[in-house]
Amino acid sequence: MITEKELRKEVARILGSGKRGEVPIENGLVLDVMTSGKTAWRFRFRENGKSRRKSLGDYPLVSLKDARTKRDEMRLAVLRGESIVRPARKAATLREVFEEWMANQIEPQFTEKYASILRIRMKPLLRDCGSMLAGEIKSSDILSVIRKVEAKEHYETAHRLKQLAGQVFRYAIATDNALMDPTYALRGALHAKNAKHYPRITDPARVGQLMRAIRDMGQSPVMRVLLALHAYTFVRPKELREAEWAEFDFDNALWRIPPEKMKMRRPHIVPLAKQVIDLLRGLYKLTGHGAYLFPAQTSMDGSRHISENAENKALRDRGYMRTEMVGHGFRGMASTLLHNAGWNSQVIEIQLSHIDSNSVRESYNDADYMDKRVEMMQWYADYLDALRDGAK
Structure with missing residues (x-):
């Protein structure tokens, strides 16, 4: 059996790797080692044919010896046919239901960062209603909390809190801790979300100025290519x-973005204009030794990409304040210019990855639909170049 000394050595090894890992003990007991440095005991078992996990506390607050004792108690309960996910016939508070939902539904499947975001998002509701029995919380209780969030004009946050609470209450129903979802009655009761419009430039003359500023950048040639590519491709x-x-097909002039990188979790194709191909071939000489087109400056082998702030900083360096243009603004710029030029709205929205190509196949067959996107992307690159070179 693993000793306390050996356990500390394994924890240090995993933390040194920079990746999340587990130290298996025995009989279902594992120590979850997270990248943040937090270490927590988990007991894995099967209940009603399903794999389950039960949190046993954080290490070293709960020692290896104590974790084994707790694990043995849980194993006996499971063998007796008792449920250890929740106390039998004991009503659970909202906080208890939330923690159980996180342990069973979120932490095993999603990143530690995402779990942390959910905890932060749930704080206002847990602060006011966490100690209340989940089955006794009314719609008015939740609305009272949401109104406090709305009073700060955080309307998007209020809607996300309601959505998260609904997920937790549906879990409470499934685990016999509630009979209804009180968030259902709140439909239409919340303040409308603010439409989020990123600063963008849409006046053709000013777009031309922007493209000239990108062309004439005296700083990093890699950042110049990044801004130009963003203008031409208008991806997120x-x-x-x-x-x-590896995502670029130079022979067919296509960029295939895998689903795990897309907001909508579906693959996306970006037809590459001739200007884009030329930029990529030049960029390959600078960064082709690594995996990423735009590696971090501190990543000598190109194994890490640039930060999310790098592009906006490059725009600031060219004199564009965050109130007039940001990286995401290239999408709004393209949408406005293409619509004003008379391009088909569906083709534009598909290229922006706002709608799925499957939804428009009644209007276009696959070949015709892709041909229109290829044509549009080349036209748009030519149009931006014309604006850059002084055309109206």
Whole structure:
């Protein structure tokens, strides 16, 4: 059996790797070692044919010996047919339901960062209603909390809190801790969300000035290419800074972005204009030795991409304040210019990855639909170049 000394050595090894890992003990007991440095005991078991996990506390607050004792108690309860996910016939508070939902539904499947975001988002509701029994919380209780969030004009946050609370209450229903979801009655009761419009430039003359500023950048040639590519392709900033050379098909002039990098979690194709191909071939000489098109300056081997602030800083260095243009603004700029030029709205929205190509196949067959996107992307690159060179 593993000793306390051996356990500390394993924890140090995992933390040194920079990745999340686990130290298996025995009989279902594991120590979850997170990148933040937090270490927590988990007991894995099966209940009603399903794999489950139960949190046993944080290490070293709960020692290896104590964790084994707790694990043995849980194993006996499971063998007796008792549920250890929640106390039998004991009503649970909202905080208890939330923690159980996190342990069973979120932490095993999602990143530690995402779990942390959910905890922060749930704080206002747990602060006011966390000690209340989940089954006794009314719609008015939740609305009272949401109104406090709205009073700060955090309307988007208020809607996300309601959505998260609904997920937790549906879990409470499934685990017999509630009979209804009180958030359901709040439909239409919240303040409308603010439409989020990123600063962008849409006046053709000013777009030309922007393209000249990018062309004439005296700083890093890599950042000059990044801004130019963003203008020509108008993908989301995250998709561009995480772009990898393996995603580009130079023979067919296509950029295939995998679903895990897309906001909508579906693959996306970006037809590449001739200008984009030329930029990429030049960039390859600078960064082609690594995985990413735009590696971090501190990543000598190109194994890490640039930060999310790098692009906006480059725009600031060219004199564009965050109130007039940001990286995400290239998308709004393209949408406005293409619509004003008379391009089909569906084709534009598909290229922006706002709608799925499957939804428009009644209007276009696959070949015609892709041909229109290829044509539009080349026209747009030519149009930006014309504006840059002084055309109206």
